[in-house]
Amino acid sequence: MIPASFPDRARIDARDKVLGVARFSADVPVTGVLYAMMVPARIAKGTLTGLDTAAALRVPGVVRVLTEADFPAPPPVIENGPPPPPPTLEREIAYRGQPVALVVAETLEAAIEGAAAVVCTYAAAPFAALIDSEGGVREMGEEIVFGDAEATLASAAVVVEGEFLSPTQHHNPIELLATTAVWEAGRLTLHEATQGAGGTRGMTARALGIDPGVVDVKSPYVGGGFGQKGGLGQRQTALIAHASMLLGRPVKLVTPRGQIFHLATYRPLSRHRIRLGATAEGRMVAMQYDAEQEQSRHGIFPSAEYHETTSRMYGIANYLGTSADVRIDRQPPGWMRAPHPQASGFAMESMVDELAYRLGQDPVALRLANTGDVDFRTGQPFSSNHLNACLEEGARRFGWSSRTAEPGSMTADDGSLVGWGVACGSYPSMMVPAVATLRIGADGSTRYAASGHEMGQGIRTAIASVLLESLEIDPERLEILIGDTTAAPQHITAGSWGSAGAVPVAMRAAARMREAVAELLDGREIAGNLHRRLATVRRPFLEIEVSEVGPGQGQDVLQALQYGAPAVAGPAYPTFTTMSYIAHFVEVRVEPTTRRVRVPRVVSIVDCGRVISPRTAESQVRGGVVWAIGAALREATEVDPRYGGYLNNDLADYVVAVNADIGAIDVGFIDQPDPLANSAGLKGLGEVAMVGASPAIANAIFHATGRRLHELPIRIEHLL
Amino acid sequence: MTDDHSVDDRVPPRNGLDLSRRDTLKGGAVVAAAALTGAAPGPAAAATDVAPLPSAPRHGLRLQTTVNGTAVSVDIDTRTSLLDLLRERLALTGAKKGCDHGQCGACTVHVDGRRVASCLTLAAKLEGREVLTIEGLSEPGTLHPMQQAFIDHDALQCGYCTPGQIMAAVACVAEGNATSPERIREYMSGNICRCGAYVGIVAAIEDAAATMGRG
Numbered sequence: 001m002i003p004a005s006f007p008d009r010a011r012i013d014a015r016d017k018v019l020g021v022a023r024f025s026a027d028v029p030v031t032g033v034l035y036a037m038m039v040p041a042r043i044a045k046g047t048l049t050g051l052d053t054a055a056a057l058r059v060p061g062v063v064r065v066l067t068e069a070d071f072p073a074p075p076p077v078i079e080n081g082p083p084p085p086p087p088t089l090e091r092e093i094a095y096r097g098q099p100v101a102l103v104v105a106e107t108l109e110a111a112i113e114g115a116a117a118v119v120c121t122y123a124a125a126p127f128a129a130l131i132d133s134e135g136g137v138r139e140m141g142e143e144i145v146f147g148d149a150e151a152t153l154a155s156a157a158v159v160v161e162g163e164f165l166s167p168t169q170h171h172n173p174i175e176l177l178a179t180t181a182v183w184e185a186g187r188l189t190l191h192e193a194t195q196g197a198g199g200t201r202g203m204t205a206r207a208l209g210i211d212p213g214v215v216d217v218k219s220p221y222v223g224g225g226f227g228q229k230g231g232l233g234q235r236q237t238a239l240i241a242h243a244s245m246l247l248g249r250p251v252k253l254v255t256p257r258g259q260i261f262h263l264a265t266y267r268p269l270s271r272h273r274i275r276l277g278a279t280a281e282g283r284m285v286a287m288q289y290d291a292e293q294e295q296s297r298h299g300i301f302p303s304a305e306y307h308e309t310t311s312r313m314y315g316i317a318n319y320l321g322t323s324a325d326v327r328i329d330r331q332p333p334g335w336m337r338a339p340h341p342q343a344s345g346f347a348m349e350s351m352v353d354e355l356a357y358r359l360g361q362d363p364v365a366l367r368l369a370n371t372g373d374v375d376f377r378t379g380q381p382f383s384s385n386h387l388n389a390c391l392e393e394g395a396r397r398f399g400w401s402s403r404t405a406e407p408g409s410m411t412a413d414d415g416s417l418v419g420w421g422v423a424c425g426s427y428p429s430m431m432v433p434a435v436a437t438l439r440i441g442a443d444g445s446t447r448y449a450a451s452g453h454e455m456g457q458g459i460r461t462a463i464a465s466v467l468l469e470s471l472e473i474d475p476e477r478l479e480i481l482i483g484d485t486t487a488a489p490q491h492i493t494a495g496s497w498g499s500a501g502a503v504p505v506a507m508r509a510a511a512r513m514r515e516a517v518a519e520l521l522d523g524r525e526i527a528g529n530l531h532r533r534l535a536t537v538r539r540p541f542l543e544i545e546v547s548e549v550g551p552g553q554g555q556d557v558l559q560a561l562q563y564g565a566p567a568v569a570g571p572a573y574p575t576f577t578t579m580s581y582i583a584h585f586v587e588v589r590v591e592p593t594t595r596r597v598r599v600p601r602v603v604s605i606v607d608c609g610r611v612i613s614p615r616t617a618e619s620q621v622r623g624g625v626v627w628a629i630g631a632a633l634r635e636a637t638e639v640d641p642r643y644g645g646y647l648n649n650d651l652a653d654y655v656v657a658v659n660a661d662i663g664a665i666d667v668g669f670i671d672q673p674d675p676l677a678n679s680a681g682l683k684g685l686g687e688v689a690m691v692g693a694s695p696a697i698a699n700a701i702f703h704a705t706g707r708r709l710h711e712l713p714i715r716i717e718h719l720l
Numbered sequence: 721m722t723d724d725h726s727v728d729d730r731v732p733p734r735n736g737l738d739l740s741r742r743d744t745l746k747g748g749a750v751v752a753a754a755a756l757t758g759a760a761p762g763p764a765a766a767a768t769d770v771a772p773l774p775s776a777p778r779h780g781l782r783l784q785t786t787v788n789g790t791a792v793s794v795d796i797d798t799r800t801s802l803l804d805l806l807r808e809r810l811a812l813t814g815a816k817k818g819c820d821h822g823q824c825g826a827c828t829v830h831v832d833g834r835r836v837a838s839c840l841t842l843a844a845k846l847e848g849r850e851v852l853t854i855e856g857l858s859e860p861g862t863l864h865p866m867q868q869a870f871i872d873h874d875a876l877q878c879g880y881c882t883p884g885q886i887m888a889a890v891a892c893v894a895e896g897n898a899t900s901p902e903r904i905r906e907y908m909s910g911n912i913c914r915c916g917a918y919v920g921i922v923a924a925i926e927d928a929a930a931t932m933g934r935g
Contacts, residue, residue, distance in 0.1 A: 010871055017879030018867040018886060020814025020854035027813035035808075108804055109797045174818040174826050174914050175880045223816070223880030224914050257819050456878030456915045619874045619917060626916025651823040651912060658909040662918040 005671060008614050012464040012480070013221075013454065024223050025193040026178035026254050033180065034063060035108040036240055036253040037115035039101040040262060041093045044644025045127035045329045048091045048100050052119040056103055059117055061110030066102040066243055075206045082565055083300055085203035086235040088242070093122065094297065095331045096644035097262020102239050104251055127329040129644045131269055131294040137327040139295075141303035144311055146377055147318030152286035156277030160354045164274070165711040166343035167636035168294070169267040170260075170646075171336050172656060173455075175223020177260055179237050180252040181244035187214050188241055194219045195230030195453050196492030197485050198564025200237055207238035208245075212563075215241075217490070219483040222455035226627075227335035228264050229455070230494040232300075235263055261649035265334025266637065268294040268301065272347035282359050284352075284370050286318035287311075291344065295325035299332035306344040308571075309426045309691070312579060313348070313387075315372025329644065335494060337627055338690040341427055346712060349423035349695035354708060362405065363422050363699065364395050367583075375577035383576040383676035384683075386607035387424060390583035393668055394422070394605040398585035407706035417590040419704025422583065425691025428571030429578040429609070429674070429683035430497040431550030433557040434505040435489055438467075438513050439543040442534035446473045448480050448509070449487035451561070452502045456623075457686050458616025459498045463506045465613045466680075470510035472529040489561045496580070496684025497568065503612050504679045505548035512544045551576075551676065570677075578677040580688040581607040584625070584696040590704045595719035599629050599697060600663040609674035609683035617685060621667040624689025630657035632694040633713050785846040787812070788856025796843050803827045803838035805846075806853060814854035814883040818912070825911030828884035828891075829853045835891035837910075854883035857890065865931040866890050869924035877915030885911045889925045890932075898929040 016022040041048070053065040071088040089099060101118050105111035128135035153159055180191040188210070194200045197217035205212035222229055236253055244251040255263065270293040277286040291306035303323035311319050338345075356363040371387045374380070395401070403420045404410055410418040436450035448467060454460045460480050468475055481487035482502075491501055517530060520542065526533045534542060549557050550569030557567040571578050585603040590596070602625050611617050634655040638647040648654045673681025694712060701719070702708050709718055779798040786792065787810060796805060803820075806812040806829070815838055818826035822840035829838045830852040858864040866889050869875070876882040888911045892898050897907040904925050905918070913921065 011874055011876070013879065014871040014874070014876060015863075017876055017882045018863065018870045019858075020883035022879050023813070024816070024880060026817070027807075029811060029813075107797060108808060109799045172914060173878070173880070174816070174824055174912060175878070176817060222878060224878045226914070254817060257821075454878075456876075456880075458877070615874050616877075619877055619915075619920065622919050623877060623916035626918060650821055651819050652821065656912060656914060657916070657918075658912055659918045659921065660905040660909040662905070662916070665919050 006465050006469065006612050006614060009461065009465055011458060011616055012461045022221050024175055024221050025180060025191045025219065026252070028180055028191045030180055030182060030250040030252065033250040033252050034104050034106060034247060035111040036102055036104050036243060036251050037111040038099040038236065038255065038259060039103065039115050039118045039120070040097040040259055041100050042096070042120065043093055043122045043124045044096040044129060046093050046122050046124040048093060048120060049123050050121035051101060053101070055119065056114040056117040059110055059114040061106040062103060062114040063106060064104045064247060065114070065118060066104065066239070070246065071242060072209045075209065083232065085207040085238065086233050088207055088238050095262070095329055097259060097331070099235065099239065102243060104243050104247060127644055129328060129330065129639050129641045131326045131328065133328060133641065139325045139327060141323035141325060144304060144307040144319065144321035144377065149286045149288050149318040149320035152318040153275055153277040153288060156285055157280040158355065158358055159275055159277045160351050160358055161275040162351060162354070162710055164272045164347035164350060166270050166346055167712060168269045168639060169336060169631065169635045170637050170654060171226040171228035171264065172651065172654060173224025173226055173228060176257060177234055177236060177255040177264065178253065179234070179240040180250060181241045182250040183244040183248065187216060188245065190215065190217045190237065190241060192217060192219055192237060193222050193229055195222060195225040195455060195494055196490065196564065197453070197483050198490035199492050200233060201485050202564040203233040204238050204241050208242055217485045219453055222453055225453070225455035226337045227339065227494060230335070230492045232265060232332060232334055257651065258649045261637070261646045263331060265332055267336035267339070267342070268333035270306070270343045272306070272344060274347050274351050276351045276355060278355055278359070282361050282366050282369060284314045284316050287316050288320045290322045292324040292326060294330065294333065295327050296330050296332040297327050301333045301335065305340040308428055309341045310344050310348045311377045312375050312577070313424065313426050314370040315374060315376065317376050319376070338427065338687040341425060341687070341691040342631060342694065345425055345691045346695045346698065349692055350698055350708065353423070353699040353702065364391055364400060367391055367424055378572050378577055380572065380575060380577050383578045384609065384672065384674040385579070385581065386670045386672055387581040387583065389670050390581055390605040390607050391424070394583040394585045394603050397666060397668065398603040400585060407703055412589060415592050417592060417704040419588040419590065419700035419702070421586045421588070421696045421698070421700025421703055423692040423696035423699055425582045425584070425688055425693070426579045427496055427684060427688035427691055429580050429677055430495055430500065430568050430570040431678055432491045432497050432501040433547065433549045433553060433561045433567050434491065434501050435545065435547045435558065435561065436505045436509045437488065437543060437545045438509040439541055440473060440513065440530050440534065441541040442531055442539060444474050444477050444531045446478045448478070450482060450502060450505060451488055451491045452482040452498060453493035454482060457498060457620050458613050459493065459502050461616045462499055462613040463502055466503055466506040467510055470507070471513060474529065474531060490564065491561055492566055495568065496687045498686065499612060499682050500678050500684060503682055505546060507680055508546045508548055509544065512546050513542065516542050516544050576676050578674060578683060580683040580685065582688050582692055584693040586693070586696040586700045588697060588700040588704055590701065590719065595716045597633055597701060597714065602664070602693065603666045604693065605668040605670070606685065606688065607670045608685040608688065609672065609677060610681040611669045611671045612680065612682055617669065618667045620685055621689040622665045624686070625665050625693050626657050626662055627690045628693030629661060629697065631712060632697040633715070636713055781844055783843060783847060785848065786850045788853060798844050800843045801839050802829070802841040802843045802846060802851070805843040806838060812853050812855050816880055816884060818881065824881070825888060826881045826884040828887040828911060830887060830891060835888050854887060857886070864890065866924070866928040869928035873920040873924040873927065875917050875920035875924040877917050881911060881913050885913065885921055889921070889928070892925060893929045893932050898925050901926065
């Protein structure tokens with residue numbers, strides 16, 4: 001019962017958001033709340049030898065200063081078990097900015113003053129802050145090998161090669177990390193901005209040695225996630241929870257952005273060496289690709305995943321991929337929007353562009369001739385691949401046929417150099433288990449509870465779209481409960497699997513509800529919507545529960561879901577591989593004397609299977625392109641090699657794209673359902689939207705200037 | 721902890737909203753917050769509480785100002801920003817904290833009709849002035865043309881920067897800076913949208929500017 005296409009529908013929570021009444025975690029009203037502020041370590045590595053709280057405790061309003069002595073020992077490490085929760089407070093300092101104390105006060109001003117008054121002494125140790133610093137430890141990751149890349153490269157007609165660099169970058173959602181803990185009548189309620197309420201519950205309980213059954217986590221609105229608010233959990237959560245339990249009062253922390261730079265995960269700096277071989281006709285036949293990234297001493301962000309998309313995009317039959325971590329003294333890196341393909345895609349798509357120029361071929365035509373239906377990495381077919389349709393539609397909309405290939409050959413009336421560039425992206429389409437309950441009342445209400453977190457991608461709107469398309473219910477009284485462990489088990493929402501985890505189960509719930517209504521009415525024809533029909537037969541409500549798992553997953557994954565553990569299927573499912581695809585076409589204008597780069601227009605065409613919520617999907621793609629513009633031209637976190645930590649740890653110095661940086665972004669969808677990936681025929685969207693757009697900009701800059709830049713971000717000084 | 725009520729006791733209640741420490745402790749602030757947000761006192765309003773100042777700050781100050789058309793009298797710590805006053809004392813959480821440095825615009829409100837970064841504005845500077853927040857932009861149950869335009873053009877994603885964007889956008893039109901897409905982009909660049917809804921924001925402002933009769 002999937003409609004041929006879903007209608008345009010306004011974002012379901014837009015009204016609350018424009019009125020300012022959507023409640024984010026720091027907005028939740030709590031009576032008698034205390035304010036917390038963390039004290040960050042001022043050294044990059046070493047030991048905390050003294051902590052003098054006397055002055056802090058003299059600040060009027062300061063209630064308590066928590067130190068390492070107030071916290072339980074870390075839980076034992078479980079062999080092959082889930083990753084440990086973030087540490088609480090410790091005397092051993094692993095990175096600059098690690099919290100060493102927590103000041104709790106009656107007012108925010110007192111907490112800030114108190115935190116500044118804590119005096120710490122340290123025994124500093126030598127440390128490595130950068131990937132090339134002395135003391136970094138290199139550790140190889142899993143190799144991705146198929147075919148015989150070395151031999152094929154040796155005999156290939158054309159080989160292009162290059163080394164590329166992607167910088168350290170921070171997510172910087174505008175919502176700060178925020179935790180409010182309420183310990184009341186033996187239950188701990190955490191209002192926290194998280195992409196994984198279930199994981200936050202489990203990690204907090206483990207860190208504090210308490211029963212997860214007494215912990216509730218609520219995260220109904222997330223003010224931007226992009227990976228920062230998922231994955232490894234936040235270090236502050238257990239601190240605030242513990243403070244609330246010790247003090248018997250609610251405690252709230254809104255972490256300053258400067259501290260977040262040092263505490264939250266980030267996109268690690270990475271380097272990419274590629275050799276790409278092709279036949280004289282332009283068939284890509286072999287690739288050797290060595291990736292390495294900066295990594296914390298105990299971090300788990302996997303290096304091998306740089307190969308996830310590069311090994312699959314162009315039907316290359318011979319592939320040799322290595323990867324390495326360089327372990328240094330920083331906080332753990334993590335998943336930031338389009339985690340690996342942002343960097344690996346920049347490297348690969350720059351090489352493909354160079355290959356096109358070397359062969360004298362059009363970069364669109366070269367790509368069209370190299371896409372395929374087989375995932376050579378597994379030998380399986382792709383469940384769907386409409387990348388060529390994306391390229392063709394994008395070229396048409398952009399007007400690509402009027403491009404002249406010669407770099408520097410196109411200029412605007414004002415003398416600006418014009419560059420037109422293209423690049424493609426792909427991203428694994430994964431799926432996660434879900435449990436949903438749907439209750440329709442005779443009183444006109446509908447309550448739907450399931451796993452998922454709304455961080456702006458429009459997951460709540462997609463769920464509403466499904467329910468309102470398939471059930472005759474009152475849209476005004478449809479309540480969708482997500483991001484709430486008291487409503488349904490919560491899987492982490494990340495990796496572009498949000499829709500796959502939310503929509504098929506919503507469709508199943510709607511279908512089950514229709515069956516239940518039919519059973520109840522038993523052939524009676526009753527006019528009106530479902531509420532009216534229930535009222536007519538004097539049934540107060542109907543409630544059903546359904547579950548959904550990914551292809552190849554057993555019912556046991558529902559158990560993992562209950563514990564808040566990740567249970568992700570794909571992109572290599574038992575008999576097929578599923579990837580989402582995108583083609584980006586970019587125009588840049590390079591001002592001839594200042595070399596200022598502008599991006600007046602972008603065309604992005606996406607194959608994400610069936611589109612469930614067209615309006616929010618379009619916005620999500622535009623957002624991905626905006627991210628790619630920021631990443632290509634602006635964003636880099638500057639690490640201080642002298643003291644550790646980050647130099648540009650605010651939004652004035654870490655420069656993200658602003659309104660004046662963004663021109664027209666035309667988005668189109670192929671909107672063909674994937675026949676195998678899930679019952680809804682959808683594929684992931686949030687990450688693929690960004691993948692390839694940064695290299696499309698770099699390729700456009702090459703076309704404008706003849707300069708092939710191998711390092712992001714590309715700034716004026718690189719073009720002078 | 722000290723608990724000095726002397727300042728409260730000397731200041732007689734005024735006709736408008738009086739948010740002395742004593743009153744907030746009595747629960748008067750619950751009604752006060754409901755009045756400011758325009759919501760009828762009910763279960764939701766009753767759950768809202770304004771954090772009272774628990775101890776006399778060393779540099780305390782009685783502030784008398786107007787917020788969303790309602791007179792407010794409140795004891796503040798002189799270090800308190802307008803943003804923290806709104807969010808932590810007056811239960812007006814529409815304005816958001818995104819940087820606390822005046823760099824992101826999520827906290828944008830109007831003071832005497834001009835847009836300001838409330839995180840960079842000391843509450844003490846609001847004496848005798850008029851503050852307008854997103855909660856006071858439209859009459860209860862209605863939408864300002866800019867709010868409607870933001871919905872129509874999907875000029876938001878996560879919604880966190882949205883109240884600040886809308887307050888800035890309304891000011892942008894009133895200033896006469898919404899005369900072209902280029903000008904809108906320039907004059908809206910103090911408000912960061914990390915989700916990247918800029919295309920929709922520009923379209924929404926062009927649309928609303930026409931309705932609002934300026935620009």
